[in-house]
Amino acid sequence: MDNSSGDESDFSDSEISEYKDKPYEQLRNGTLKVKYPNGILRCPFCAGKKKQDFKYKDLHQHASGVSKGSFNRNAKQKANHLALTFYLENELAEEAETPLKVAAPISQENDLFCWPWTGNVVNIINDPDSGNDFENTEYWIKRFSRYKPEDVELLWDAEKRTAHAFVRFSNDLIGFKNATEFEKKFEADHHSKREWSDSENPSGSSIYAWLARADDFESQGPIGDYLRANRNLKTISDVEQEVVKTRNKPVVELASEIDMRNENLNDLQSKCNQKIMSLSRVLEEKNCMHQAYHEARRKMQRHAQDRIKSVLDEREKMVTDVGKLRKNHESRSKEVSKKIARTEHDKQKLEEEKRKNDIWNSSLRMASIEQEKSDVGFLKLVEEQKREKEEALKKVLELERQLDAKQRLEMEIVELKGKLQVMKHLADEDDTAVQDQIKKMNDELEAKTEQMDGVYEMNQTLMVKELQSNNELQEARKELIKGMQEMFSGRTNIGIKRMGEINTKAFQDACKERFNSEEAEIKTSELCSLWQEKLKTPEWHPVKVVAVDGAHKEVINEDDELLKALKAEWGNKIFVAVVAAFKEMNEYNPSGRYVINELWNFKDNQKATSKEFISFIFKNLKNHKRKRGQG
Structure with missing residues (x-):
C-alpha cells in the first residue's frame, strides 16, 4: 500500500468510509505495523515525519483528526487514518489509559x-x-x-x-x-x-x-x-x-492476580536465596576439609619417604658390616693355615678350628643370603603396599574431585531452576525476548543435567575401583598378619590379637577363689566355652540405642537378663571380660560372629596401623642382624 501523502486520491471524500477496509485489513494481519516494544505506538501512514513515537491517546487523536479532514489532506490519507482509528479502537483498546468515546456530534x-x-x-x-x-x-x-x-x-x-x-x-x-x-x-x-x-x-x-x-x-x-x-x-x-464498567472489571481482576503472583514470586526468590546460601556454606566447609586433608597427606608422604630412606641406609650399613666380618674370618683362616707346620697336635687343633671356622663362615654366608632374600621379599611387599596405598589415595582424590564437580553442578542446577521459576513468573507470553531467555535457560539446564549424569556414572565407576583397592589392601593386611604369626612368637608390643575371644584370666582368678586348682581349670574351661558360644549367637544382642550429644549411639544394655545374672553370680571382672569380647566381635565381625585375627598395638591397646607394623618389622630385623653379627 502506498503510504505517501503527496499522491492524489482517486476517489472522492464521500467514498472515504468505503475505502477504509483495505488498509484496516492490512493493519489487522500485520502487514502494517503499529505496536512496537516498550509500549511504543507509531503511525504507519506518516513515515519520515519528525514525531514517530506516540502514546495511545496521542496516536488516536492524530488518526481521528486526519480522518475528519483538513484542507491539505487528500481522500486517500483520510481513508488510511480512518482505518487506523478503527484499528486502535477495536484491536488496541487495552492500550488506552481511559476508555475512548465514539466520535459523535x-x-x-x-x-x-x-x-x-x-x-x-x-x-x-x-x-x-x-x-x-x-x-x-x-x-x-x-x-x-x-x-x-x-x-x-x-x-x-x-x-x-x-x-x-x-x-x-x-x-x-x-x-x-x-x-x-x-x-x-x-x-x-x-x-x-x-x-x-x-x-x-x-x-x-x-x-x-x-x-x-x-x-x-x-x-x-x-x-x-x-x-x-x-x-x-x-x-x-x-x-x-x-463499556467503562465492563473494562474496569478485568483490570481489577488482573491487578489482584498480579499482586498474588508478586507475593508468590517473592516467596520463591527468598527460598532460592536460602538454598544458594546453604550450598555456599557447604562448599566452604568442604574446601576447608579438602585443604586439611591434602596437608595431612603431604606430611604423611614426607614421613614415609624419610622412613624408607633410613631403612635403606641401615640395610646398606648391615651389608657392609657382614662384608667386614667375612674378611676378618678369611684373614683368620689364612693365619691358621700358616700354623700347619707346627706339631701334629697343633696341626689337628688347627684343622679342627679351621673346619669350625669354615662351617661358621658357610653358615654366616647362607644366613646373609637368606637375609638378603628375606629383605628383598619384604621390601617388595612394602613397595607393593605403598603402591596400592598411593593408587587408593589417587582414587580417593578423584572421587573427591568428582564429588566437588557434582556438588557444583547441583548448585548450578538449583540456581538455574530458581532463576527459571523467577523468569516464568515475570514472563509475558507476548514478550519474545523473555521467552527466548527462558528457552536458553532451559537448554542450559538440560545440558547441566546431562553433565551431572555423566559425573554420576564416572563417580560410580570410581567407587567400584575404590572398593577393589580396599579389598586388595585388606588381602595385603591378611598376608602381613599371616607372616607375623610365622616370624614372631611370645609377647611383643606389636602382635596378633584374636578379636572377640574372651580373656580367660578373669575366669581363672574367679574360679581359683571358689575351687581347688584342678576343679578351677575345668570350671574355667566350661565357663569360657559357654560364654564364647553365646557370643556367636546372633539372637543375643545386649545393646540399646541412646542419644549422645545429639547423635544416636549403641551402648551395652546392662539390664540384659543374662548379663545381670553373670554379674550377680561371678562378679564384675568376668562381666567386664564378656562385655569387652562382645564389643570386639560386634565391631570387627558382626555378621559372621566368630573370632578373627587383627594386628594389635599392645602398648597403646589399640589396632595397629600399617605404618606401626612396618616400623616394628624393620626394627626387629635390625636387632636380629646385630645379634647375629655379635654371635
Whole structure:
C-alpha cells in the first residue's frame, strides 16, 4: 500500500468510509505495523515525519483528526487514518489509559437511539425480474457487509410485494460507528429518512435507510411495533458507562492476580536465596576439609619417604658390616693355615678350628643370603603396599574431585531452576525476548543435567575401583598378619590379637577363689566355652540405642537378663571380660560372629596401623642382624 501523502486520491471524500477496509485489513494481519516494544505506538501512514513515537491517546487523536479532514489532506490519507482509528479502537483498546468515546456530534450524545443499534430500510420492492434475492437475509448482509451488520430481519406485507428491513449492528460503540456510517451513506445518496418523509409517493425501487431513533420507536405502524417489541432506547452516554464498567472489571481482576503472583514470586526468590546460601556454606566447609586433608597427606608422604630412606641406609650399613666380618674370618683362616707346620697336635687343633671356622663362615654366608632374600621379599611387599596405598589415595582424590564437580553442578542446577521459576513468573507470553531467555535457560539446564549424569556414572565407576583397592589392601593386611604369626612368637608390643575371644584370666582368678586348682581349670574351661558360644549367637544382642550429644549411639544394655545374672553370680571382672569380647566381635565381625585375627598395638591397646607394623618389622630385623653379627 502506498503510504505517501503527496499522491492524489482517486476517489472522492464521500467514498472515504468505503475505502477504509483495505488498509484496516492490512493493519489487522500485520502487514502494517503499529505496536512496537516498550509500549511504543507509531503511525504507519506518516513515515519520515519528525514525531514517530506516540502514546495511545496521542496516536488516536492524530488518526481521528486526519480522518475528519483538513484542507491539505487528500481522500486517500483520510481513508488510511480512518482505518487506523478503527484499528486502535477495536484491536488496541487495552492500550488506552481511559476508555475512548465514539466520535459523535455533541447533539447526539443525549439523543435516544434504538439499542441494539438498528438501521431501518424501507421501499424494498420484490421484483422477480430484477434477479435479486430480496427475500433472503444473506443477500442484505452481503450488501451491507462493509458496515459489519450482525443480522437482518425482513417484514413483508401480506402479498409479499413490499418489505421493511431492520439491520442490527453490534451493541457496542464500534457498532454505533458502523450504524452511523450506514446512515451517512444513504444521506450522501439522498436516500435518508428526510427524503423518504418528503416524498409522498416515491418513484422507482430505490431503498431508503436511516438509524432508528426514539421517534421511530414511538411511531405507529409495523416499524414502531417491531422496535418496541425487540429494542430498547438508550443514549450514547449510557452505552459508554456500560463499556467503562465492563473494562474496569478485568483490570481489577488482573491487578489482584498480579499482586498474588508478586507475593508468590517473592516467596520463591527468598527460598532460592536460602538454598544458594546453604550450598555456599557447604562448599566452604568442604574446601576447608579438602585443604586439611591434602596437608595431612603431604606430611604423611614426607614421613614415609624419610622412613624408607633410613631403612635403606641401615640395610646398606648391615651389608657392609657382614662384608667386614667375612674378611676378618678369611684373614683368620689364612693365619691358621700358616700354623700347619707346627706339631701334629697343633696341626689337628688347627684343622679342627679351621673346619669350625669354615662351617661358621658357610653358615654366616647362607644366613646373609637368606637375609638378603628375606629383605628383598619384604621390601617388595612394602613397595607393593605403598603402591596400592598411593593408587587408593589417587582414587580417593578423584572421587573427591568428582564429588566437588557434582556438588557444583547441583548448585548450578538449583540456581538455574530458581532463576527459571523467577523468569516464568515475570514472563509475558507476548514478550519474545523473555521467552527466548527462558528457552536458553532451559537448554542450559538440560545440558547441566546431562553433565551431572555423566559425573554420576564416572563417580560410580570410581567407587567400584575404590572398593577393589580396599579389598586388595585388606588381602595385603591378611598376608602381613599371616607372616607375623610365622616370624614372631611370645609377647611383643606389636602382635596378633584374636578379636572377640574372651580373656580367660578373669575366669581363672574367679574360679581359683571358689575351687581347688584342678576343679578351677575345668570350671574355667566350661565357663569360657559357654560364654564364647553365646557370643556367636546372633539372637543375643545386649545393646540399646541412646542419644549422645545429639547423635544416636549403641551402648551395652546392662539390664540384659543374662548379663545381670553373670554379674550377680561371678562378679564384675568376668562381666567386664564378656562385655569387652562382645564389643570386639560386634565391631570387627558382626555378621559372621566368630573370632578373627587383627594386628594389635599392645602398648597403646589399640589396632595397629600399617605404618606401626612396618616400623616394628624393620626394627626387629635390625636387632636380629646385630645379634647375629655379635654371635
